Amino acid sequence: MAKRDPNKTARNRMIGTLKEKLRELLPKVLADSGFENEQSLNAKIGSRNDDFFDLQNDVINSQEQFVSKWLEGLKESALNDGVVSDLSLWKKIKAKKSLKEYTILFLKRSYLKHFEELSKNRPPIESAELWIGQQNANYGLLVTPRFKDGKWENDKSEIRAFSNAYWTIGHVMKTGLVIPGKEKIFKFNDIEQYLLFFQDTLVRNSGSNHEYEIAGHYCDYVRASDTPELIPLLIPEFRYAGLATKHVYRLDFLIINPYTLDKVGFELSPWSTHGYLGKLQGLTQKAINEMAADNFAKEIRKHRAYFKQHEVFCLIYTDDDLKNPKKLFKEEILPFLQTEKPQNQLSFQILDEFFED
Structure with missing residues (x-):
């Protein structure tokens, strides 16, 4: 049986308390305000959220902030926009103290009821889809995928309501991976099926033994976890240009923190594929140095491009690091997989205990 979240339990108790207070105020509010019933009153207040907030992008961290932004929106609409x-x-x-009190309590309850979706960081629309894999063997990981006009896109209005932590095992288990240009989704029956697909299809197609070994350690870590659905995805072969036919860059691995949305890339760069210079016979030392410098410049351009275009900070590992893949995974990659919700989130448990009668 899943362990109850004490913070969520406390929040639900606070919602119940606010509901009781609203019911106590209701008769006087209806008499003072002229609203016919509770339904019409609540609808009048609650129906304006979409207009007073940017619900796709605003991150609201407290009841007070929610109330303040709502009142600012109402004032702007009433006094400046002239909405009758x-x-x-x-x-x-x-004019009516009872209605003022009721409105504030109603808004506080609304915030608590939608706390999870209102308070979490959400990926911007342009960052809410990732394309991964080799040419003609690529897949899309979206947040709220829908197929429209022959291509995949996110249902923008639903991104904020996505119930799983973004870019985690739970995320891909909910959405699956979409097939570009076709109304098909590769769904996974369980986490083990995804892990097998991840290592033996997505990663193995890269042809890199180093990537394959790192993927194996990741799979072992997920299998050993009590809460595997909360573990960030180790995203393989992230395509710089998305679905563009002309291949530009691919990143070996990418991890996105599900709470802060910070991105870190991992590039495994053995000398044999990233630095080796062939066909040197007859070349001067100057020409060889220029070739080496050009290789280095290409590698740096790639990582600079990922940072500028996708805000991915890349870590690079060379032959010495790759001698011990298990150590590399444990010391360099694992810390980015052990994420926790930010501690600045409201503790409803302590608030509930403090204000308890």
Whole structure:
């Protein structure tokens, strides 16, 4: 049986308390404000959220912030935009103490009911889809995938309501991987099926033994976890140019923190594929140095491009690092997989205990 989240339990208790207070205030509020019933009153207040907030992008960290932004939106609409119905509501709230109290309590309850989706960082629309894999063997990882006009896109209005932590095992288990240009989704029946596909299809196709070994250590880590669905994905072969036919760059591995959305890339760069210079016979030392410098410049351009275009900070590992893949995974990659929710999130448990009668 899943362990209950004490913070969520406390939040639900606070929602119940606010509901009771609203019911106590209701008769006087209806008499003072002229609203016919509870449904019409609540609908009037609650229906304006989409207009007063940018619900796709705003991150709201407290009840007070939610109330403040809502009131600012109402004032702007009433006094500057001249929306008659909002002007009427604004005047009533200003004039009637009971309605003012009811509105604030209602908004606080609304925030608590939608806390998870309102308070979490959400990927911007342009960053909410990732394309991975080799040419003609590539897949898309989206947040809220839908097939429209012959191509995949996110349902933008639903990104904020996505229930799983972004870019985690739980994420891919919910969405699957989409097939570009076709209304097909590669779904996984269980985590083990995904891990097999990850290592023996996505990673093995790269032809890199180093990547394959790192992928194996990642799979072992996920299998040993009590909460594998919360582990960030080790995203293989992240395509710099997405679905563009002309291949530019691919990144060996990418991890995105599900809470901060910070991105870190891992590039395994053995000399044999990233530095070796062939056909040197007859070349001067100057020409050889120029070839080596050109190779180095290409590698640096790649990592600079990933940072500028996708805000991915890349870590590079060379032959000495790759001698011990297990150590590399444990010391360099694992820390980025051990993520926790930021500690600045509200503790509803302590608030509930402090204000308990």
